[in-house]
Amino acid sequence: MKKDEFERLIIEYQSQMYRLALSILKNEHDAEDVVGDAILTAWERLSTLKDPTKFKFWIMTIIANNAKTFLRKKKRVELMDSLEDVGETVNAYDGSESELWNAVMNLKEKHSKIIVLYYYFGFSVKEISKILHLTQGTVKSRLSRGREALRNHLEL
DSSP states (O other), X not given: OOHHHHHHHHHHHHHHHHHHHHHHHOOHHHHHXXXXXXXXXXXXTGGGOSOGGGHHHHHHHHHHHHHHHHHHHHHHHHHHTTOOOOOOOOOOBTTXXXXXXXXXXXXXXXXXXXXXXXXISOOOHXXXXXXXXXXXXXXXXXXXXXXHHHHHXXXX
16 A cells, blocks of 8 residues: 555544544543554554555554553553542534434443444444454443443433
């Protein structure tokens, strides 16, 4: 893959990459940082992409892995600095105040990232299981529980 094609695909998937990172991290600035790092990682490891038609799946896997790594590092820093648990989430998506998006963002992180991958990005259960390194059964159960939580939240 050449530089021009890489840039075109990054631009094409830019908002989707950001939404995935935001769904995992729940913080706009952290999501932007993770996306930037993931783009750099993807460029450096471009030679490992065997099938260019799977670029979206590949870049989303890098985003998910970088976001999880970021969370682990952040948790360690918070513990080391003896900071209190902040627990606040940023419920924003590109400035939109969509009730559904806010409901998704208020789910537990393990449910929201699967809902986002399944409904917003159209990944299959099998693809999500590979992206997040979970069994398909775990993905199905979290998807089901996430749907139920959304139903309960939106009925109120």
